[in-house]
Amino acid sequence: MNSEVLSSTRQSVELFVTLFMFWVLLNGSLAPDTLAIGCVAAFVIAVLFRDGLSFLFEFRILxxxxxxxxxxxxxxxxxxxxxxxxxxxxxxxxxxxxxxxxxxxxxxxxxxxxxxxxxxxxxxxxxxxxxxxxxxxxxxxxxxxxxxxxxxxxxxxxxxxxxxxxxxxx
Amino acid sequence: MGAIIDIIGALLLVLGTAFLFLGGVGLHRMPDVFNRIQVGTKTTTLGTLLTLAGAACLHPDWSLKLLLIGLFLLFTNPLSSQVLARAAYRSGAKKMATMVTDQFGDEPGDRS
Structure with a gap:
């Protein structure tokens, strides 16, 4: 149970980071309001789709x-x-x-x-x-x-x- | 140097649009839904990637954004085609009578 919660949280964080990076790169700006909107949007998506897949998930880093x-x-x-x-x-x-x-x-x-x-x-x-x-x-x-x-x-x-x-x- | 890159960029754009055009011809010529999806997916993916690469040559400062658009396309384009194909199969889309084999339909269990 505990490890399930942990892996689900890890997945959410990975998804959040991926989405947020994507947003910043697409916008090409570091203005505070742009970052705030991206942060909120990425957070909502990461929470809603925490059982989804991300590129890094299950990838073997070797x-x-x-x-x-x-x-x-x-x-x-x-x-x-x-x-x-x-x-x-x-x-x-x-x-x-x-x-x-x-x-x-x-x-x-x-x-x-x-x-x-x-x-x-x-x-x-x-x-x-x-x-x-x-x-x-x-x-x-x-x-x-x-x-x-x-x-x-x-x-x-x-x-x-x-x-x-x-x-x-x- | 800049002129050569401009020419390469223009050539890539032309090649990309040529593939997109062939995709359109294919959509018109193919006999059923599955073959049309095949043509549509492959030509739009390579056609758009080449067009993006051409645009990157002409506007190097857009490169990063264009690369991201390309990656996004590579992941979403085939996925949407697969979902379309599955939905078409399950809703009983018209299949070609000359289909060589249909091992999906031969399986036990009703899929329609």
């Missing part, structure tokens, strides 16, 4: 996880560009070569933030869109289905991101 974050970001940008070029080709082809379907894949990630980032990453990468996240299972809409089998689809869609996110969040 040199290897920081390095994994950098690798993840590079891999992610590369995949985002590939996704856009592929879709551009499909959209511009007169025959519209699509072969859509919804497949089921499995993730090994346990943390909530890790799973959220995985679902987001899948949505932004070549031809895949997360439709539902249920326990260990993700349901993915695929513009050009390349594998119907669960194991094969997992390798194709999930494995690339998972190996970095695993080291970042576990």
């Amino acid at each position: 040199p290897s996880s920081l390095w994994a974050s950098v690798q993840y970001f590079v891999y992610f940008m590369k995949e985002l560009i590939v996704a856009n070029v592929r879709l551009a080709i499909i959209v511009l082809s007169p025959s519209l070569p699509i072969k859509p379907g919804i497949v089921k894949v499995r993730t090994r990630l346990k943390s909530r933030m890790g799973r959220l980032l995985l679902a987001n990453s899948i949505t932004l990468t070549p031809g895949t869109l997360t439709v539902e996240l249920e326990d260990d299972w993700l349901y993915i809409h695929w513009v050009t289905v390349e594998a119907v089998d669960m194991e094969d689809a997992t390798t194709l869609i999930v494995a690339g991101f998972e190996r970095y996110l695993e080291r970042m969040y576990g």
Whole structure:
């Protein structure tokens, strides 16, 4: 019970700090009235959403996880560009070569933030869109289905991101 | 030096708007809701990021704010698409008859 309250408080504080920093950077001013408004708004949101997620929550602060974050970001940008070029080709082809379907894949990630980032990453990468996240299972809409089998689809869609996110969040 | 950065910025802006335009074409051409969401999410994300990067080249003093807007976009854009896709599925949006597989609908339990 006590540790639950503690972790909930820690989360609220982290959320407050993140929101407040965001506010100050966006405003680019340190005037007292701006700071006061940001402080009140961030406090209210932090209290209302104390069970929400923040970037730092569950992140492992280790040199290897920081390095994994950098690798993840590079891999992610590369995949985002590939996704856009592929879709551009499909959209511009007169025959519209699509072969859509919804497949089921499995993730090994346990943390909530890790799973959220995985679902987001899948949505932004070549031809895949997360439709539902249920326990260990993700349901993915695929513009050009390349594998119907669960194991094969997992390798194709999930494995690339998972190996970095695993080291970042576990 | 400044002129080169201006040119790079302008090129990034053009590239970004080109992707946004392709996204619009895709929305028009794709046959069902899920494929449209796919095109919409990916092109608006990269298109807007490139546009922001272009703007950062032309106005270096805006860089920090533009970076924050970009980060915000990277987190919220896919999330809203996922929520839309799930809502569309559960409310029984029209799916393409030619869908290769639908393992979500094959599951036991009523989802609609």
